[in-house]
Amino acid sequence: MRRDSRRDSTSGNSEVPANANARDMIGEIENRSTHLLAIKTDVETQGEFIRFLIKEVESAAFTDIEDVVPFVKWLDDELSYLVDERAVLKQFDWPEQKADALREAAFGYCDLKKLVSEVSSFRDDPRQPCGPALKKMQALLEKLEHCVYNLSRMRESATKRYKVFQIPMHWMLDTGYVSQIKLASVNLAMKYMKRVSAELETVGGGPEEEELIVQGVRFAFRVHQFAGGFDVETMRAFQELRDKARSCHVQCQNQQHKIFCRSTTC
Template sequence: MCKHFDAPDARADGVEAAFGYCDLKKLESEASSFRDDARHSCGSALKKMQALLEKLEHGAYNLSRMRESATNRYKGFQIPMSWMLETGIVSQIKLASVKLAMKYMKRVSAELETVGGGAEEEELIVQGVRFAFRVHQFAGGFDVETMRAFQELRDKARSCHAQSQSQQQQKLACSRSTPC
């Protein structure tokens, strides 16, 4: 690729563009191919997904900073830059984050089936909703499948809340009357 550029600055910019694209493509591929292994603990799986989302966010942010400073130089040296636009690799990164959010919420929903309620259940719900919100803000929305996973999480949260309230009412009624 570098042999196509005569000027050292053009070569440096060409290499910068190539490495930037490759790094982002690798990151997008890592996120797209992420598989949640049920054999790993929920906490471990959620941490991996959070770390991956942070890498996606940083990659998109760094690209936007690079795009601002590199646009004129790249145009001057006729270095392709369509991949740097919001419709290029950034849209693929955002889609990968949405798919990651779906996996995250499904994992939280599955874990809610196994926890016994209380603070752990509440913390899981809060984690799931925070992650979903963060991805929604980053990606600009959800696809249909991810929205369905969010609604499933919301329904489970409501069910857990209703169950918790019912248990509290039973305890209250029990303490007011004869020993249970």
């Protein structure tokens, strides 16, 4: 009797997931069939339009990256009407490599432009505590460094393809947008050093003062190496930081000397 009851209960529980699995499989088959039917319909009804897009992509040639961006946006907008872009285009002689290269160039350029704009428009808020403000500037510099690194990798892999597909790549060169990235990093260094200099005036000496000076000099050196130098204004900010560091060092020595004199007198 125990074996029977156990067997009955087991068989009763297994029917629920079995039925559920069956319904899931039926639903998946039906949905999949509907999806495939929609793809087939697109292939049959949108053929002329897709062939028009193929000609547009194949004949596309640009001399300015700014012209690639609206073309890619237009192309993506047109393809968005297809129920499944990849599945439909597979049925045609779609120039996939060139279309992907155009997208890669357009998106890469837009990301680069957006980052440079973000860093260039950064304003240090004096109401914000010094620590978070410096961390924010450090994070922006890291973004710029990663951007240049990724751009160099992208340039190596894209050079041949872009030339074949007539996609401009001057913006990827060191003389292109990279120079603007480096200029943005120099301006960031100036703001960083000015914030450190301002904070030194409020810090009452000790380890905190020394740590601030070290942070400022390290950041300045890092940007100097990254950008290959400073402009006049940033160099002036560095000299101001250097002078304050020397002044702090002299004050520290004087305080130590006074303490030493008092201890010896006692």
